[in-house]
Amino acid sequence: MFYDGKITSPYQSLSQDFLWKPSVAGLSSAKIKPISDVSFRINEGHKVATAGSCFAQNVSRKLSQNGFNYFVTEKGSPFRTEKTRLEQGYGVFSARYGNVYTVRQFLQLVQRSLGLAEFSDQIYSGPYGLADGFRPGISARQGFDTAEALLIDRRKHLARVKFLLEQADIFVFTLGLTETWISVQDGAVLPTCPGHSYGEYDPRKHVFYNMRAADVIEEFSVAVELIRQFNPKMKFVLSVSPVPLVATMSGKHILHANTYSKSVLRVACEELATNLKMVDYFPSYEIITGTFNTHHYYGANRRSVQEQGVDHVMRVFFETYTNKRYADQSFGTRNSHHVADGELVCDEDQLFEALAASKS
Amino acid sequence: MTNRKTQSFFAGLRDVGETQRVYAIGDSHSLPFGGHFYTHPKLNKTLHVVTKYIPGFRASEACQNGQIDARLLQALVAEKILTTEGTPAHLATDAQTFNVAYAAGEPLVSPSIIMFSGDIDFRSLILLKMNDEFDVDVPGMPTDLTKEIIDGGDIEILAERNFYPLVRCIKQLREMGLDQIFLHCLPEPTLSDEMYFNVNGYVTPWITRKKCTDIWNRILRRLCSVENIPFIDTADCVTVDGKLSPEYELDGCHLAPPAYLHSIEKFLNLYFNATAPSLNSSRWSLLAGLAKKSTKRPLTSRDDFAAFQLRPEIPSELLGIQTGDNSSTNVCPGLDWCGSMRVNNVSSTEPSIPALKTLYDVIFDEVNRQSLEAYFGFYFQVINCRLRSKVLREGELFSTLSQRGLPECLYYGILIIEDTTNTPMNPHSLQLLLTFDVSKLVHIDTQPGTLYVSRSNHPQLQLRGTGEQVVKYVDFFFMPRLPNTPPRINWASENCWPIDPFHFSVSQMKAVPEWVGSIERYNPTHIESQ
Numbered sequence: 005m006f007y008d009g010k011i012t013s014p015y016q017s018l019s020q021d022f023l024w025k026p027s028v029a030g031l032s033s034a035k036i037k038p039i040s041d042v043s044f045r046i047n048e049g050h051k052v053a054t055a056g057s058c059f060a061q062n063v064s065r066k067l068s069q070n071g072f073n074y075f076v077t078e079k080g081s082p083f084r085t086e087k088t089r090l091e092q093g094y095g096v097f098s099a100r101y102g103n104v105y106t107v108r109q110f111l112q113l114v115q116r117s118l119g120l121a122e123f124s125d126q127i128y129s130g131p132y133g134l135a136d137g138f139r140p141g142i143s144a145r146q147g148f149d150t151a152e153a154l155l156i157d158r159r160k161h162l163a164r165v166k167f168l169l170e171q172a173d174i175f176v177f178t179l180g181l182t183e184t185w186i187s188v189q190d191g192a193v194l195p196t197c198p199g200h201s202y203g204e205y206d207p208r209k210h211v212f213y214n215m216r217a218a219d220v221i222e223e224f225s226v227a228v229e230l231i232r233q234f235n236p237k238m239k240f241v242l243s244v245s246p247v248p249l250v251a252t253m254s255g256k257h258i259l260h261a262n263t264y265s266k267s268v269l270r271v272a273c274e275e276l277a278t279n280l281k282m283v284d285y286f287p288s289y290e291i292i293t294g295t296f297n298t299h300h301y302y303g304a305n306r307r308s309v310q311e312q313g314v315d316h317v318m319r320v321f322f323e324t325y326t327n328k329r330y331a332d333q334s335f336g337t338r339n340s341h342h343v344a345d346g347e348l349v350c351d352e353d354q355l356f357e358a359l360a361a362s363k364s
Numbered sequence: 365m366t367n368r369k370t371q372s373f374f375a376g377l378r379d380v381g382e383t384q385r386v387y388a389i390g391d392s393h394s395l396p397f398g399g400h401f402y403t404h405p406k407l408n409k410t411l412h413v414v415t416k417y418i419p420g421f422r423a424s425e426a427c428q429n430g431q432i433d434a435r436l437l438q439a440l441v442a443e444k445i446l447t448t449e450g451t452p453a454h455l456a457t458d459a460q461t462f463n464v465a466y467a468a469g470e471p472l473v474s475p476s477i478i479m480f481s482g483d484i485d486f487r488s489l490i491l492l493k494m495n496d497e498f499d500v501d502v503p504g505m506p507t508d509l510t511k512e513i514i515d516g517g518d519i520e521i522l523a524e525r526n527f528y529p530l531v532r533c534i535k536q537l538r539e540m541g542l543d544q545i546f547l548h549c550l551p552e553p554t555l556s557d558e559m560y561f562n563v564n565g566y567v568t569p570w571i572t573r574k575k576c577t578d579i580w581n582r583i584l585r586r587l588c589s590v591e592n593i594p595f596i597d598t599a600d601c602v603t604v605d606g607k608l609s610p611e612y613e614l615d616g617c618h619l620a621p622p623a624y625l626h627s628i629e630k631f632l633n634l635y636f637n638a639t640a641p642s643l644n645s646s647r648w649s650l651l652a653g654l655a656k657k658s659t660k661r662p663l664t665s666r667d668d669f670a671a672f673q674l675r676p677e678i679p680s681e682l683l684g685i686q687t688g689d690n691s692s693t694n695v696c697p698g699l700d701w702c703g704s705m706r707v708n709n710v711s712s713t714e715p716s717i718p719a720l721k722t723l724y725d726v727i728f729d730e731v732n733r734q735s736l737e738a739y740f741g742f743y744f745q746v747i748n749c750r751l752r753s754k755v756l757r758e759g760e761l762f763s764t765l766s767q768r769g770l771p772e773c774l775y776y777g778i779l780i781i782e783d784t785t786n787t788p789m790n791p792h793s794l795q796l797l798l799t800f801d802v803s804k805l806v807h808i809d810t811q812p813g814t815l816y817v818s819r820s821n822h823p824q825l826q827l828r829g830t831g832e833q834v835v836k837y838v839d840f841f842f843m844p845r846l847p848n849t850p851p852r853i854n855w856a857s858e859n860c861w862p863i864d865p866f867h868f869s870v871s872q873m874k875a876v877p878e879w880v881g882s883i884e885r886y887n888p889t890h891i892e893s894q
Contacts, residue, residue, distance in 0.1 A: 081514045082493035083522055160513050167510060 013124050033297040037320045038287045046174055046325040051075035051096035053172035055113075057105050057180025059288070059309065060247040066318040070331055073174050074098070078164040086259040087219075093142030098172070099165045099292055100286075101197060102141035107220045109193045109270075111227040113138075117165035118230065123192035127151050127200050128203025135202035142204065169231050172317055175238055179273065179287070180245040182215040182265040183253060212253045214265075220272035221279075239282040242273045246292035248307050260351075286324075288317040366786075383412040386631065389439055390480030391421045393551055396621050397478075402628045411628065416443055423482040424526045428534035433533065445475055446544065452541035475542040478596065478631060479534065482551050482584065483617075485526045490576050491517060491568045502575045511572075519576055523583035531587050546594045546631055549581045551619050552608040560615030574606065594634040601626035 020026040021040045028036060036216075046052060047152050053075045054064045080094030082244070093100045104110050114333040115121035126137030128320030133147025139161075148154035185197045188209050197212075224242075230239050244266055252261035270289060277285040292301045292313045299306070301313030323332035383401065388394040398415030416439040426433050440446040447453050454474055455463065494500070499511040500519055507513055534545050553573035554560055561567045581599065588595035602612045602623045612623040 078512055079497070081500060081518045082492075083514075083518045163509050165513055 006353065009330075017102040023060040028294075028296050030033040032351050033300065034316060036291070036294065036296055036316075037323065038290045038294070039320060039324050041283050042324055043282055044174075044325075045327075046072070047327070048072055050173040051171055052174045052176060053168055054176045055097050055101065055110065055244045056176075056178030057103050057179070057247065059247050060103075060176070060243075062180035062309070063318070064095075064097055064178055064242075066314065068329075070318075070322065070328060072328075077127055077168040077171070078161060083207075091145045093139070099168050100142055100161055101165065102139040103180070104177075105195050106184045106193065106215060107179060107216065107224045107227070108186075109147075109195055110177065110185060111223045112193050113165060113254075114169065114227045114230050117162045117169065123190050124187065125151070125155065125163075126187065126194065127154055128198055137198065137203065138192070140194075140196055140202045144281065156221045169238070170235055172235070172238060174241065175231075176241045176243070176286075178243045179220070180247070181249065182220070182268050183249070183261070184213050186213050186216060214254050215268065215270050217268045217275075220268060221275050224272070224276055225280065228283065232237045236348050238351070239284075240280075241284050241286050242276060243286045244269045244273060246289045246301075246309060246313075250307070286321060288321075291317050291320060295309070374570065380410055383410045384410050385475060386413050386628075387416060387443060387445065387475055388413050388480065389416040389436070389443075389477055390418060390548075391482075391484055392417060392419075393480040393483060393548065393618060394478075394694045396618060400624070402625070404632075411632075414443060414541055416440075420593070420818070421481050422482060422485050422526075423530035424485050426481060426527060426530040427536060430536075432536055436533070445477070448600060455541045459550055474542050476544045476546065476635060477542065478546045478630070479530075480548050481530050482527060482580065485764070486576070487564060488520060489526065490580070491564070491567060491573060492570050494572055494576065496567050496569065499572050500575050500579070501571075502579070505575055506571060508569070508571065516575075516579055519579045520583055523580045524587070527580075527587055531591055531593065534593055535591060536869050544635075546596050547584065547588055547632060548596045549598060551617075551623075552602050552612070553577050554613055554616045555610075556610055556613070556616060559613075562614075563616040596627055596630045596634065598626045598630055601629070601835060637720065659737075691835055691881050739786075762850055 007210060010259045018133060019040070027038075037338070048071060051073050052067055054060055054067070056063075075093055076098050078094060078099040080089035080100070081091060084092075086095075089095055094101055097104075101113055103112060106279055112121060112123070115125070128135045128137050128140075130140070130143050130147045132143060132145060133149055134151060135143040135147055136154055136158060138158070148157065186192065187194065188211055194210070197205055198210060228238075228240065228347065246266075249262045249265060252258050252265075254261045254264070256264070273285045277283050292309055293299075297313075300309065301310050301316070319330040322328055379403075380403075388397040394415050397413040397418050398417075400413050402411040402413070416434075418435045418439055421433065421435065426436065437446065437450065439511050441448060441450070447456060452474065494629045497511060498514050499508040500516050501507055501513050502516050530547075534547065537545055553570060555570055557567055558568055560570075560573070578599075581597065585595050585597060587593075602609055602619065608619075614620040615719070
């Protein structure tokens with residue numbers, strides 16, 4: 005056949021979003037919006053819950069600041085100051101579960117709140133009293149005086165998690181890690197390894213496990229199914245935390261391990277968004293790590309996400325999911341080197357500091 | 365010239381008698397009292413409740429930086445409880461103020477004030493924040509698990525913090541001389557969430573309101589107990605199974621007037637059984653004038669009044685001692701008490717039955733009784749007495765055992781029989797000195813050689829003059845009683861000097877005086893019925 009110059013390629017009719025040059029290379033960094041369509045919209049009446057890693061705390065804050073119904077079922081005593089409540093872990097996420105780094109941790113949280121699984125107490129000593137092994141971050145500045153008090157608080161907490169799962173309309177979950185620590189006794193997942201900010205590490209009691217993509221997909225699917233048994237309307241927005249690992253127990257170089265972890269999570273999110281109804285993937289990872297901004301959104305430690313980056317993520321989120329215009333916090337108001345997560349409660353960062361201190 | 369039509373129209377008009385004012389002061393919960401009169405067959409007077417409403421009166425602002433809320437002070441001045449100089453009117457010593465007050469029926473002793481405060485703080489600080497989102501964990505009461513549960517300790521801490529200034533305010537007023545202040549509990553919450561919303565503009569479910577109210581009232585009760593502030597708690601009267609009875613519902617915030625009948629009942633119970641106003645001995649000269657009007661005996665001077673001549677002479681039976689030995693036991697035949705003991709170098713003997721009877725006749729003689737009641741401002745009874753045979757040395761305290769645990773509100777009386785001859789009792793040279801003292805009083809008797817009791821937390825007998833004199837005296841405590849209850853003297857031996865005069869028994873008695881009856885037990889939680 006003689007080629008007559010007509011282009012009949014399927015790429016010909018692609019939208020600009022699907023082409024690199026117009027949608028990445030040809031735009032200023034701030035205008036890049038790496039998402040085309042979503043499964044649902046979020047309005048101001050929707051109860052939006054959040055959970056996840058440190059980065060997810062930014063989502064919590066921004067939703068609240070921009071007039072959305074950031075749904076919190078565990079706010080802490082109204083008679084304590086906001087500062088005290090935040091220090092105690094209230095309001096950081098929709099319930100006082102602290103950082104939920106892995107999908108397995110999330111699944112067990114759902115199971116425990118629904119009374120579908122019981123694990124050993126996981127009570128450890130901490131610098132300020134007893135620490136809850138399932139939520140070590142909430143005891144960062146104030147522990148429990150007695151085991152009984154801890155267990156009572158945990159029961160109350162799980163009741164509030166259950167209420168959250170029953171009532172929320174939208175659940176924004178940021179997946180942070182694949183590496184996790186598990187109790188040998190009963191498989192209970194701990195968000196961080198005992199030994200650096202609470203308790204003592206005992207290799208006979210705690211084992212390391214690096215989740216595979218199949219694990220993430222399977223276990224998150226189970227969690228969604230459990231929740232939708234009593235809250236069928238719940239919709240999910242998944243994202244992958246762009247904050248690199250602070251340390252790895254995988255035996256591989258930290259960059260290697262980080263790429264693996266984020267890749268697994270990214271792939272799993274794609275599978276979940278494709279296979280499950282009303283589960284979307286939101287590309288905050290791409291926005292922060294994309295080559296188009298030459299890592300401009302990372303702080304000097306090449307790990308912390310700056311406020312500008314958070315603003316970009318939230319701006320795209322708002323434009324995509326809502327009718328509201330996002331009130332940018334960073335431009336003209338803050339130093340561009342301001343680190344967005346300077347006020348965040350991050351167990352991983354505590355590990356980093358502890359490790360640095362031990363080696364100095 | 366009489367208008368016959370008017371006379372016939374108002375025929376049957378009667379005087380309900382003298383009223384006694386009770387002041388209800390504070391937030392809007394004082395208002396339902398306003399203008400009400402309460403009477404009871406056992407009361408000889410009608411209670412007239414005078415309300416002084418202070419809009420927005422918060423417990424947390426009742427006393428700040430040591431300063432009592434200015435609006436409260438203004439209210440007290442407006443009701444003439446305080447003078448324009450800010451001093452208690454009933455303590456004024458100028459004759460004009462006294463005479464005007466007396467003629468106007470204003471209090472000669474500290475007026476009774478029922479204070480209402482705390483509910484505004486409670487609703488704005490606790491219930492508003494609890495809203496419909498939180499519930500509080502209280503053992504024994506249901507918890508709404510659909511709400512976030514907070515620790516009851518947080519509520520308790522706020523209650524203490526908020527009530528402390530109010531308690532401080534009352535203490536300061538007491539120190540000024542207004543020592544008959546009663547504190548009313550927070551009202552029971554309405555069962556209707558809708559009515560509550562209509563008043564306050566937000567919803568806090570009844571169960572949460574109930575639990576928080578109970579916590580705050582419990583804290584307030586405890587603070588009052590620690591500071592000896594009479595606490596009017598009507599919860600048991602207006603609730604059934606812990607819920608406000610429908611007949612007391614009013615507007616979702618305040619209680620209906622019948623509820624305040626219970627408040628008055630509780631007030632009277634406390635008034636007669638648990639409190640007594642302090643006296644002001646600096647008004648002696650004024651009260652002497654009053655006594656002159658009411659007693660048939662001529663009292664020509666302050667000293668006369670001070671040395672209240674109850675009897676021209678004391679029968680020897682009063683003494684109970686028949687030997688010159690100061691440490692002897694009561695050897696009155698046919699009657700043996702618990703014996704004597706030496707305490708702080710004081711030996712004492714207990715009065716014999718005839719002695720008590722004489723005392724009774726002396727103190728409760730009609731004329732004396734009226735004079736003393738005019739002086740006290742209430743009906744009284746004697747709740748304890750003992751006879752001492754020797755004066756304490758200067759600075760020497762009464763037995764601290766006898767003072768321990770006794771509330772300051774009691775009047776402590778000393779009937780001193782002075783023996784100037786330093787010999788076995790010579791009844792013809794005896795004088796009687798009746799003095800009254802509480803820890804707040806100052807009384808000085810200027811008669812040479814006699815004793816006086818000075819102001820102190822522990823009343824001290826000090827010797828004035830030269831030398832040491834042997835005196836015989838009976839000391840006893842006065843307490844109020846209802847007018848229709850018989851006056852009585854409750855007694856115990858020094859061996860069993862009661863730690864708490866409200867609950868004492870004479871367990872070691874060997875004989876029971878017939879005329880007093882059996883062991884007296886004085887119970888402050890109820891008014892003894894006739």
